Amino acid sequence: MQFCRVRSVAEAVDELSRWGTEGRILAGGTDVMPQYLRGEQSPAALIDISGIDGLQGISEVGGVTSIGALVTMRRLATASLVQLRYPALAQAAALVGAWQTQTVATLGGNICSAAATADTLPALLVADAQLMLVSKSGRRRVSLEELLEGPGVTALRPTELLRAVEVEPLGERGAEGYVKVSRRSAMDLAVVGLALRLSVTPSGVISGVRIALCGGARAAHRVPTAESLLLGSQLSGDIDVFGAVGEELARAVGPAVSPEAHYRRRVLRGLFDRLARRCTAQIPGASG
Amino acid sequence: MLVQPSERDVTIRLVVNDRAHQFDVDAGETLLGALRERLGLTGPKEACYEGECGACTVLVDGGPVASCILAAGSMSGRAVRTVEGLARAAELTTLQQAFVRHAAVQCGYCTPGVLMVLTALLDEVPDPCESDIRRALAGNICRCTGYQQIVEAALDAAASVQP
Ligand SMILES: Cc1cc2nc3c(=O)[nH]c(=O)nc-3n(C[C@H](O)[C@H](O)[C@H](O)COP(=O)(O)OP(=O)(O)OC[C@H]3O[C@@H](n4cnc5c(N)ncnc54)[C@H](O)[C@@H]3O)c2cc1C
Ligand code: FES
Numbered sequence: 143m144q145f146c147r148v149r150s151v152a153e154a155v156d157e158l159s160r161w162g163t164e165g166r167i168l169a170g171g172t173d174v175m176p177q178y179l180r181g182e183q184s185p186a187a188l189i190d191i192s193g194i195d196g197l198q199g200i201s202e203v204g205g206v207t208s209i210g211a212l213v214t215m216r217r218l219a220t221a222s223l224v225q226l227r228y229p230a231l232a233q234a235a236a237l238v239g240a241w242q243t244q245t246v247a248t249l250g251g252n253i254c255s256a257a258a259t260a261d262t263l264p265a266l267l268v269a270d271a272q273l274m275l276v277s278k279s280g281r282r283r284v285s286l287e288e289l290l291e292g293p294g295v296t297a298l299r300p301t302e303l304l305r306a307v308e309v310e311p312l313g314e315r316g317a318e319g320y321v322k323v324s325r326r327s328a329m330d331l332a333v334v335g336l337a338l339r340l341s342v343t344p345s346g347v348i349s350g351v352r353i354a355l356c357g358g359a360r361a362a363h364r365v366p367t368a369e370s371l372l373l374g375s376q377l378s379g380d381i382d383v384f385g386a387v388g389e390e391l392a393r394a395v396g397p398a399v400s401p402e403a404h405y406r407r408r409v410l411r412g413l414f415d416r417l418a419r420r421c422t423a424q425i426p427g428a429s430g
Numbered sequence: 431m432l433v434q435p436s437e438r439d440v441t442i443r444l445v446v447n448d449r450a451h452q453f454d455v456d457a458g459e460t461l462l463g464a465l466r467e468r469l470g471l472t473g474p475k476e477a478c479y480e481g482e483c484g485a486c487t488v489l490v491d492g493g494p495v496a497s498c499i500l501a502a503g504s505m506s507g508r509a510v511r512t513v514e515g516l517a518r519a520a521e522l523t524t525l526q527q528a529f530v531r532h533a534a535v536q537c538g539y540c541t542p543g544v545l546m547v548l549t550a551l552l553d554e555v556p557d558p559c560e561s562d563i564r565r566a567l568a569g570n571i572c573r574c575t576g577y578q579q580i581v582e583a584a585l586d587a588a589a590s591v592q593p
């Protein structure tokens with residue numbers, strides 16, 4: 143195996159096109175290295191992108207935030223911009239492994255590994271994340287929804303690098319959050335993770351809903367059928383609708399092929415209720 | 431597992447415990463392997479080799495990392511601190527002294543990693559509460575102490591550096 147330390151995006155895409163499917167990008171390495179050490183992966187080259195400064199920043203351009211692929215979980219969890227405008231993402235990042243993992247694990251790595259249990263994915267889905275991809279033959283932009291094809295499977299080409307992620311901030315009259323159930327309270331992959339983003343009109347009507355799940359059988363995904371149940375509800379009034387949404391989410395977990403699926407369904411109902419109450423309590427004048 | 435015959439060397443330059451080093455590592459080598467086998471720093475311990483237990487924790491640019499799953503080849507330009515780099519001129523740090531006072535060490539296998547995480551915490555939050563300490567330690571497994579003495583030592587260390 144060869145170790146290629148690249149210093150720029152241009153060098154990275156050169157190496158990627160040179161190695162093709164034989165090369166593997168190394169960012170924080172928290173997925174790549176354990177797989178290599180266990181003998182599950184033996185690429186001909188590790189293409190180490192961790193020294194590319196241009197993939198590090200968080201910036202705001204025209205109301206959209208661009209997060210570099212190398213931004214770490216620790217940084218997402220502690221940056222005030224992320225805490226204020228992308229609270230679900232900050233909360234999800236704070237739940238990835240323990241501090242030792244968060245110091246090195248990158249957002250790009252979490253996206254490109256595309257584990258069914260990847261914590262940042264539901265939070266990114268509710269922020270309508272768009273991915274900036276680059277290869278030797280050019281640039282393209284795909285939505286996160288389009289990228290995720292299945293557990294560990296993405297539409298990323300072997301010669302492509304994820305450069306940055308663009309996310310849409312939470313509106314002024316909005317609230318969002320991420321909750322996760324795992325076997326241990328720290329250091330464990332999600333059995334199920336749930337992100338919710340709400341926006342509400344001044345008269346308390348829910349005018350925007352995004353709900354996304356991870357930990358189901360497939361890749362992380364939005365659940366439009368559950369979203370539409372909530373859309374148009376009056377917040378201050380009857381919130382029995384939360385129960386119906388929880389039921390709909392449970393149905394989205396897929397056929398009850400395993401005890402895990404059964405368990406996920408059971409916890410999802412309670413999890414949604416908890417998250418929805420936490421979010422609505424944060425919306426000014428909506429706690430009726 | 432650390433050294434496979436087909437691997438190509440990569441040269442790294444880094445600072446470990448305030449001393450500059452330059453040496454070759456293998457492509458799949460871990461920072462833990464490099465520290466222990468090339469630099470003779472056996473403070474960071476080998477246990478799970480999966481990033482799960484914290485025994486191998488060192489600081490990279492001040493942040494705690496599981497060195498057992500970190501590629502040594504990525505470490506150029508980084509500053510690493512291991513437990514050997516805590517005491518200055520043979521004087522233990524306030525945290526280390528508190529560990530001694532509180533008998534927070536039993537078999538000692540987890541101790542180097544625990545000390546590194548708590549050192550990072552006290553750098554960031556000089557007056558942590560018990561839950562800050564427990565949260566910081568979520569990635570460190572100790573099979574002996576039950577954590578209580580460790581938490582008490584950390585609280586004591588924080589109190590003794592307060593003005
Ligand atoms: C102890 C432990 C606990 C963990 N707990 C959690 C958890 O609770 N929740 C969770 O979601 N994950 C968890 N993980 C998994 C892992 O830490 C995350 O998926 C992490 O975000 C991966 O990022 P990385 O930078 O380390 O990726 P790497 O390991 O460097 O890369 C991961 C994959 O993405 C590709 N890649 C990386 N960056 C790019 C890029 N810019 N462009 C194209 N491809 C790229 C790599 O080639 C590789 O296939 C845990 C891992 C460990 C070791
Ligand atoms: S040996 Fe590194 S975390 Fe266990």
Ligand code: FES
Binds near residue numbers: 535536540574
């Ligand atoms: S003192 Fe023995 S593992 Fe912690």
